[in-house]
Amino acid sequence: MNAIRSLSALVAAAALCLALLGCAAADPAVQSTENAISAIGDVVLSSRDAISAAREAYDGLSDAQREKVGNADKLTEAEALWEDEYGAKLSQVASAISAIGKVTLESEAAVSHAESLYNLLSTDEKVLVENRDDLFAARKALSSLEEEEASKPKPFAIGDSVDSGKWHVELVDAYTSTEVADANALTSFVSESGTFVVLEFDMLADPGTRDTIDEKVLTDICARWNGQEYGNFDMQYAPGALFVSAKNTIFDWTGTLHLYLFAELPREALGDLVTVDLKVLGENKQAVIR
Structure with a gap:
């Protein structure tokens, strides 16, 4: 059991x-x-x-x-x-x-x-x-x-330059004045009631370069003062003793060209802060003038 x-x-x-x-x-x-x-x-x-x-x-x-x-x-x-x-x-x-x-x-x-x-x-x-x-x-x-x-425009001060394969463009002066005049020119531009904002350039291109400045070199130009824009710029150079327009002109470059770029502003802008935006050989630049 x-x-x-x-x-x-x-x-x-x-x-x-x-x-x-x-x-x-x-x-x-x-x-x-x-x-x-x-x-x-x-x-x-x-x-x-x-x-x-x-x-x-x-x-x-x-x-x-x-x-x-x-x-x-x-x-x-x-x-x-x-x-x-x-x-x-x-x-x-x-x-x-x-x-x-x-x-x-x-x-x-x-x-x-x-x-x-x-x-x-x-x-x-x-x-x-x-x-x-x-x-x-x-x-x-x-x-x-x-x-x-x-x-955005980059600062472009007196003495600055822009270079491309065939161009050299240097800003040699920038100012406001009642007169645009070259020491060797018989012709000058005088404002009775306003002032000019003036940029002067030395421009050098390779031999044989045939371009219009206002289409290839200095474009989209606009001055600003006191909240207003001024875009009616003129381009002049002084061959010999006369100012001649540089707009729509084809140059066969053989040397340095001294170019005046200017627009008329109100007289109150004389000696005041003015900025100029422009493209130099396609680069956005801004010159500040006092």
Whole structure:
């Protein structure tokens, strides 16, 4: 009888153990996590989503369930391999983009650095840079700022010059006066009721250059005084003893030409602050006259 009872107890204990093992094997969360890890397979760039899904499943388990995941080490191996092969350089690019910050005219180095790192990536890797749109926006914003800055006139003081492949244009004087006169010219321009704003240039072109000054050299001319704009400028040079118009005139250059550029303003502008915006060989310039 005792033997029968002992055998019955042994059978019951074995049944209990089998039942417990069966419960563990049948835990759907553990089995699902193991399947997700197995689904990773060989680690390639596109494995990121599978690795993330497996990690999310594993982290969602209880501590007791995690101990039953037989292939958990494969998950950490896959994560380390993907990070070493792809994650580090993607993070480097993303960090370089974030480091750009607010775009200013001084952002060129930061934007170019981020672009150089980004361009080293493969097409598929570039898609995984989560803030790449920020890089595109930064370059666009920087280009807009540079265009805006380029459109602003740069200071053009007496003694400054602009050179091109065949032209040299130097501002030799800038002033306001009631008279425009050359020491050797019989003709002068005198204002009875106003004042002239005058810019004088020395202009030198390569031999054989045949251009009109008002179309090729000095353009978009506008004086500003007391909130008003004055754009009716005249161009004169003094060959010999007479002032001659330089507008719409084709010159066959053989030497330096001294050119007077002037417009009439109210008499109150005499000795006052006047600015003249113009393009010199296509460059935006501004002369400030006091």
